[in-house]
Structures are given as structure tokens and as C-alpha cells.
Amino acid sequence: MKAVTWQGRRNISVDNVPDPQLQEPTDAIVRITSTAICGSDLHLYEVLSPYMDRGDILGHEPMGIVEEVGSEVTNIKAGDRVVIPFNISCGHCFMCSRGLQSQCETTQVHEQSTGASLFGFSELYGSVPGGQAEFLRVPHANYGPVKVGHDLPDERYLYLSDILPTAWQGVKYADVPDGGTLAVYGLGPVGQFAARIGKHLGYRVIGIEPVPERRAMAQRHGVETIDFTKDLGEELRSMTGGRGPDSIVDAVGLEAHNSPVGAFAQNAVGLLPDALAQKAMDVAGVDRLSALHSAVDAVRRGGTISLSGVYGGTASPMPLKTMFDKQIQFRMGQCNVRSWTDELLPLVEDPSDPLGVTDLVTHEVSIDEAPIAYKTFQKKQDGCIKVILKP
Template identity: 70%
Template sequence: MKALTWQGRRSVSVEQVPDPAIQEPTDVIIRVTSTAICGSDLHLYEVLGAFMEPGDILGHEPMGIVTETGSAVANLAVGDRVVIPFNIACGRCFMCERGLQSQCETTQMREQGTGAAMLGYSKLYGSVPGGQAEYLRVPHGDYGAIKVDEGPDDEQYLFLSDILPTAWQGVKYADVPDGGTLAVMGLGPVGQFASRIGTHLGYRVLAVDPVPERRAMAERHGVETMDLNQHLKAAMKDTTDGRGPDSVVDAVGMEAHGSPVGKFAQAAVNLMPEKAAQKAMSMAGLDRMNALHSSIDVVRRGGTVSVSGVYGGQSDPLPMLTLFDKQLQLRMGQCNVKNWIGDVLPLVEDSSDPLGVRDLATHTVGLDEAPAHYEKFQKKEDGCIKVVLKP
């Protein structure tokens, strides 16, 4: 089969690789009909290369058609249409039973000190082959796979694999009071959905992004937008009775604009030999933290900052005096996809499309065009907000 593989920093290529096969009784094999490039994939493309090996298959936002099932899979049949969450979770352990599928104790990567295994996401999370490929083996597919209705429109369901429940969790963790104001830092795919979820739930939403096309997309869904500038705190206060927003979702993460020291540190780590770079990232890594610091800065006293953007550093400085003095709550974590499907699936199936799932993908291309679109997505060129791949 063809699959998109990591080959080095800022280097991915489509290669012929062996077809996946059933390895465990709970496995499922799917023919991938749609998959997407996630902002988190860009972290592997640029920052987290020390944890990748040439030939690793990327991708954690797939859906497709079941072609084979393991002997213990009783709830799926060949021909079923399914969406695959990026978490690999068993559904039966202590953590899964408490809705914390991203911490599944069956697939937890204890040797790395990290949570549940993930599709297509480096040694840190199991080096499991990902879904930017023609076929995909789904470990614990008996629990993870989400069966959806048949039909021609994958985009109605595709974003259930990651970014839609990630945005939903981010907004829920933000604990916005009824009728309150939510700020969203970053209008990439997760920020777009977090903003729309906020307006759907009745909040006033103020979203920040330096890219005009991203702001324009958000504005189509009733979101008030701001450019990223040095007067952000004052602008937020001016529009919220001098207090700041009640809650903030940081939907940017480790590669924020306006973080020159973190950018330099990330570049320096990527020049080290692999083992040294892994140790540096694991023990002393620095993220580009401008988005998180801005979130802490603009939120009102007594408010909540919810972190959906991925961070990977271990020596990231936090303004503890400010956090304590402002009496802030800070919540974060990988999304527990299956925990939120009951909330978001009905909205996806609603014919009125209240979250605008059909108004997110800006580029839909074949798998062979994926390398060029990784670069385009990273550079935010050609109005690129979300890329869907059709293997």
C-alpha cells in the first residue's frame, strides 16, 4: 500500500509499505477513505523529530471502511463505515471507565512516562503506524472505532477523530459561566471549532489570530476576531468591562508566534544527535509559549485557562506569581475522544450543521500531494487552514 512517511525534519514522502494485518483479536483493519493533516502532525514535521524514525507512517485523523476484523470483534462487520479516534484505548481499564481514554492503562506508554498510545505519533506514544495511508490497522478497534451512517460525505464525520472532540473538551474545561465571554487563542482547526462551539453554547467568543483568512472563516460563524498585536490585553479589557474574558482556550501550543527564545531552543535541539535530542526534549525542552502566556495575561481574575494546544517541554517557565495572584484555574490534556462522542455526534448528524463541520477543509487532495501540503499548511500559505487527504 501507499503511505505518507516521515523521513526527517521538514521531510515527508509517500512510499510503498507492507499492508497492515490483524495482530490481536481486538484489531480492526480499515480501508482509509479520508484522513487529515493535523496541527499536531506539524510538531512531528518540525519540533519532535528526535522521537521519529525514517519510515514512520504519519496521521491520526482517519476514517474508512472495515475490511477485516479480529476474532474478538463482535460489534463491527466488514463494510461498516467508521471513524477512528487518535487515542488507542481499551475501554475497560480504570482510566477508560472514568472517561480518561487518553490515559488508558492498557496502552499507556510507561517506558516513556506518557499516556495512552496514539496513532502515528512517534516513540513518545508507541510508534504505532498512522492513518495517512491506504489501509490502517486499528488496535482495540472493537472499542475505539465509531460506527457512522453510510453516505458519500466523509467530512460530515471525519473531524470526530480528533479536532472536534478536542475543541469540545477545550471549551468544557474552560468552564465558561452562562452568558460569559470566551477568548480563543489561535484559529487553526481546533481554534475554529472551539470558537463555533462557544457561540453554539451561547457564549460571546473573542478569537485571536494573525492570519486574515483564518479570522474571516471564524467571522462567518458569529465569532468576533482580533489580530495578534502588542495591545491584545488592553483590547480584551476594553471589550469586557475592563476585566478580560471569563475563560480562555489556548488552541495554539508549542509553536506559537512571538516566541523567539523558544523557537531558537527548538531549532537547537533538532541539531543534536538523536539520543541527546530526545534527552534534551524530555528533561529540558522549551516550548514557544507566547500563546499560553498571553492566555494567562488576558483572562480575568478568577477565570480559567484551558489548554488544547500541544506542549512538549519539561522546563517551560510559568508565571506562578500571576497564576496565584489572579486566582486562576488551569486545565489541560490530550482529548478523551470517546468520552465526548455522545455530545458531538448529534451535532454532526444535525442537517443544519450547527458547528460548520462542512466549512473547515480548505484543501482536499490525494495522498501523493500530502508532502507539498504539509509545507503549505505549516507556512499558512494559500489560505490553508485544514487539509483532507483522499488515499
């Protein structure tokens, strides 16, 4: 089969690799019909490359048609159409039973002291082959796959794999008071959905984004937008009665703009041999923190900051004095996808499309064009906001 494989920093290719096979009685094989490039994939493309091995199959936002199931899989069958959550969870362990599927004790990666295994996301999360391919082996298929109908196009359902529940969790974690103001840092795919979800839930939403095309997309959905500037905190306070937003979703993460120190650290680590680079990331501050530090400055006293963006440095410095003084609450973590899919499925199937799932993709290309699409997405060229690959 064809698959998108990692070959080195900023170097991916489309290769012919062996088709996946059932390995456990709880597995399923899914023929992929659509799969997306996520902002997290760009971290593997660049900053987190020390955790990748040549030939790793990328991708964690897939959906498709079930081809084959193991003997113990009873909830789906061949011919069913399914969306595959990016985290692999069993559904019955201590963590899953508490709605923390991203911490699934059955699939935790103990060698890296990390949470549940993820599709296509490096040795940090289990080195499980990803979904940017023609076929995908899905472990724990009795629980993970979300069965959907056959009538609506893929774009209605695909984002249930990751970015839509990630945005939903981010807004829920932000604990916005009724009628309150939510600021969303970063209007990439997750930020776009977080802003739309905020509007859907009745909040005032302000999106912060340096790229004009992304601001324009958010404005189509009633979101106020501003550029990311050095006076951003003052601007947000002036828009909110002098206090600042009640809540902030940081949908940017470790590769934020305007973070020269973090950018230098990331580039320096990227030049080291993998073993030394991994050690450096374990003990150093390698995140670009401009967005997060700005959020700490801007959120009102007693407000909440919700982190949906991925951070990777263990020793990244934080302004604890300010955080303590302002009594800021933080919530964060990988999305617990299966905790939210039952709430979200009716919204994506609603003919009125209240979350605007049909207005996100800017580039739909063949899987053969994945190397070019990665470059375009990373460099934010050609108005690129979301890329869908068709195997």
C-alpha cells in the same frame, strides 16, 4: 499500500509499504477513505522530530470502511463505515471507565512515561503506524471505532477522530459561566471549532489570530476576531468591562508566533543528535510561550485557561506569581475522544450543521500530494487551514 512516511525533519514522502495484518483477535483492518493533516502532525514534521524514526507512518485523523475484523470483535463488521479516534483505548480499564481514555492503562507507553498510545505519533506515544495510508490496523476495535452511516459525506464525520472532540473538551474544560465570554487563542482547525462550539453553547466568543484568512473564516460563524498584538491583554480587557475574558482556550501550543526565545531553543534542539535532543526536551524549556503567557495576562481574575494546544518542554517557565495572585484555574490534556463522541455525533449529522463541519477544509488532495500539502499547511500558504488527503 501507499502511506505517508516520515523521512527526516521537514521531509516526508509517500511510499509503498506492506499492508497491515490482523495481529490480535481484537484488531480490525480499515480501508481509509479520508484522512487529515493535523496541526499536531506539524510538530512531528518539525519540533518533535527527535522522537521519530525514518519510515514511520504518519496520521491520526482517519475514517473508512472496515475490511476485516479479529475473532473477538463483535461491535463492527466488514463493510461498516467508521471514524477512528486518534487515541487507542481499551474501554474497560480504570482510566477508561472514568472517561479518561487518553490515559488508558492498557495502552499507556510506559517506556516514555506517557499516556495512551496514539496513531502515527512517534515513540513518545507508542510508534503505532498512522492513518495517512490506504489501510490501517486498529487495535482494541471492540471499543475505539465510531460506527457512522453511509449517507453523509466523509467531511461530516471525519473530524470526530480528533479535532472536533478536542475542541469540545477544550471548551468544556474552560468552564465558561452562563452568558460569559470565551477567548480562543489560535484559529487553526481546533480553534475554529472551539470558537463555533462556544457560540453554539451561547457564549460571547473572541478569536485571536494573526492570519487574516483564519479570522475571516471565524467571522463567518459570528465570532469576533482580533489580531495577536503586544497590547492584546489591554485590548481584551477593554472589550470585557476591564476584567478580561472569563475563560480562554489556548489552541496554539508549542509553536506559537512571536516567541523568539522558544524558537531559538527549538532550532537548537533540532540540530542535536536524537538521543541528546530527547534529553534536552526532557529537561529544558523549548516551548514558544507567547500565547500562553498572553492568556495568563488577559484572563480575568478567578478565570479558567484550558489548554488544547500541545506543549512539549518539561521546564518551560511560567509566571506562577501572576497565576497565583489572579487565582487562575488551568485544565489541560489530550482529548478523551470516546467520552464526547456520543454528544457530538447528533450535531455532525444535524442537517443545519450547527458546528459548521462543512466549512473547514480548504485543501482536499490525493495522498500522493501529501509532501506539498504538509509544506503549504506549515507555512500557512494559499489560505490553508485544513487539509484532507484521499488515499
